[in-house]
Amino acid sequence: MKKAFKRNSISSPLGETPKAEKYLHILVIRLSAMGDVAMCVPVLRRLVKQYPNLKITVLTKAFFTPFFDDISNVEVLVADVKNEHKGFFGLAKLAFQLRKNNFDAVADLHHVLRTKILRFFFFFFGIKWKTIDKGRAEKKELTRLEPKIIQPLKTTHQRYAEVFSSLGFPVDLTQKVEVPNYPIPKKAQEILGKTPRKWVGIAPFAAHEAKMYPLDLMEKVIAEIDKSEAYEIILFGGGKKETEILNNLASKYKNVENLAGKLSFKEELHVISNLDAMISMDSGNGHMAALFQIPVITIWGATHPFAGFAPFQQPQENQLLPDLKKYPLLPTSIYGNKKVEGYHEVMRSINPQQIVHQLKKIA
Missing domain, CATH: 3.40.50.2000 (Glycogen Phosphorylase B;)
Incomplete structure (x- = not known):
């Protein structure tokens, strides 16, 4: 039975009574x-x-x-x-x-x-x-x-x-809250099996090309992580074309599994809650992992974390940027949907080893 909400005044645990206490x-x-x-x-x-x-x-x-x-x-x-x-x-x-x-x-x-x-x-x-x-x-x-x-x-x-x-309800974003750690869905257990290795999610796609780390470089990241034998790499994505690309990537490496197209969104979210780290673009997957206080490495291209879209409470060192000396006009876009001449390949200035090194520091 759901709890009834009484229409009385609301006070915060900090002793502050909102001006708009009638809003319940x-x-x-x-x-x-x-x-x-x-x-x-x-x-x-x-x-x-x-x-x-x-x-x-x-x-x-x-x-x-x-x-x-x-x-x-x-x-x-x-x-x-x-x-x-x-x-x-x-x-x-x-x-x-x-x-x-x-x-x-x-x-x-x-x-x-x-x-x-x-x-x-x-x-x-x-x-x-x-x-x-x-x-x-x-x-x-x-x-x-x-x-x-x-x-x-x-x-x-x-x-x-x-x-x-x-509206009269100041929110303290620094306060600590408990976050769920969901059971691993049965379907995911069948795909991933049991392994002592740490789970690293990789979401290599984004809504716009200017926010996507080049796939050939991302494959180098995957190959290097796979070679270490320390991690199980779980690929995330959506759509038929992305699923095909990720299936092809996963087939090349021993410790890589693709979950795209195999689970419901809710099941994917439950798997993400069990990761040890996530590597993503400036995209939704990074925010999803941050919901569960999982370390998130974000790779930035035309966009920039200063615009306010970095995953919640993730340290600055986890936000990997292109070479700003070589590309001083960055950021050139808020959403990654604008193109600037000479700035099409800014992400290639981020070395795959940078990403792998940061992963080993956090997980």
Whole structure:
């Protein structure tokens, strides 16, 4: 039986009483993308720990629901933006469906056209909302080619936390929380078998080419790790083409298995919770591993961790960057979707040995 939420005032364990103590049920909106949804999780874990009487409902896509399975006082509602909730009238339908849940306030962590339309209806329903400041102007400055000024911006996690703070619930992102270590799914056990070696996940793909470490160099990384006999390498990816590439890679090496296309997303997430380390691009897999406080080595190309998208609480030495002396205009893009002449192969300035060396330091 689910715990009933009494409508009394909420005080944090730190003795702070939020100004907006009447808000006991908050709708949190983050529809996509995978990495951005994953980055909500560490913030929500700390929010509900600090305010244990607060109820959270997350509006997101069905695929992402496993992210929130283990968080107390958090439920998920699914937005079907490709069918039932498509377009203005579909979003209007969604808004009226959401209204029935009697939310006290809305935290819009997405701030796109879809959520703006939803907020339009919330305004007329008399539901207070706050939205994320994405810092677009600051990010534009960071990726400006000349003059180049490199300085760290707020992290996405901090930007999410600021939304809750504006509703009266400051979140201490430094507080420690327990994270789950899920049982290894039976299907994964059959594929991976039993081994005394440490498990290293490698996710070599990203949404944009400018964020992908060249596959020929990644194979050198895999070959070097495999040769050490100290690690079991588990490959992650998605889509038919990626699965074929990873199957081919795995077939060449003794201690490499490919899980792409073999498990459900939830099962993959449970395997990731059991890794000893993850090597990924600036992509969702790094954020997924960070949810479980697993050491994550991220490889950066056209993008840069200063934009605020580094995995949660990962040390700077785990964020491997191209040669900035050779490529002084980096970062050239926030999302990796922009190309700059002469900067197509910046990642080749990251030596495979750098990655292997960093792995041996952390796992």
